[in-house]
Amino acid sequence: MITIREAQQDDAGQIAPLIDIIYDEMELSELDDVSEPGLEKVITKAYQTDAYLGDKATTVVAEADGQVVGVAFGYPSENEDAINQVLYDLSKRSAEFDQPLVSDSETNSDEWYLDSIAVDPNYQGMGIGSKLLNAVPNMAENDGKAVVGLNVDFENPNAKKLYARKGFKDVGVQTIGDHLYYHMQREVAVPNLSFA
DSSP: OOEEEEOOGGGHHHHHHHHHHHHHHHTOGGGTTSOHHHHHHHHHHHTTSTIIIIISOEEEEEEETTEEEEEEEEEEGGGHHHHHHHHHHHHHHOTTOSSOOOOOOOOOTTSEEEEEEEEOGGGTTSSHHHHHHHHHHHHHHHTTOSEEEEEEETTOHHHHHHHHHTTOEEEEEEEETTEEEEEEEEEOOOOOOOOO
C-alpha cells in the first residue's frame, strides 16, 4: 500500500537519494567535482530545514513497505530565492563543494512551482508519480496559488506526456544548467476567500 504524506525531518536521508536522481539527470557542470555522498549530505541537510518542510516550501513523500519511495517538493514562486539560499549556504559550508551551488531561476511569477518529483527506480510503473502529482493541487491551494508550474527536460518525453495527461500545458522554454526544459502550467481551483 502506498501512503502519501507530508515529509518529516527523519525522512531526509531517504529523500536525498531520490533528489540525487534528478541532479544526475540534469548533468549540472558545477556538480562534476562533487562526490555523490557529498551531494547527498547537502540534500539531506536541506530536507531537514524548516524552509523545506513547510516554512517556505512543501515536501510530500510516498511511503511503501515502511520506506520513502517517492517525493514531491515545491513552493510559491516568490519563495524561490529563499529555497535556493538554503542550498547555497549548505554547499558553501561543505568541504565537498569547491564553489557554493548557485541555482538558476526556474519559476514563472505567481505560480506554485513543482521543483522536484522523483520515484525510486524499484517502484516505478506503480502509479506513485501520478499519486504524488495528484497531491500537488492541494499543496498549491494551501499556499493560495491558482497555477502550478513545472519544468520538464526536452530529453524526457514520457514525463512530458504524463504532465500533459494531468492537464499541464506548455507556456515557454527555459534553460537550466546546460539543458532545455519545457515550462508547463496547470490551473487549479483556489477556495473563495470570504471576509464576512
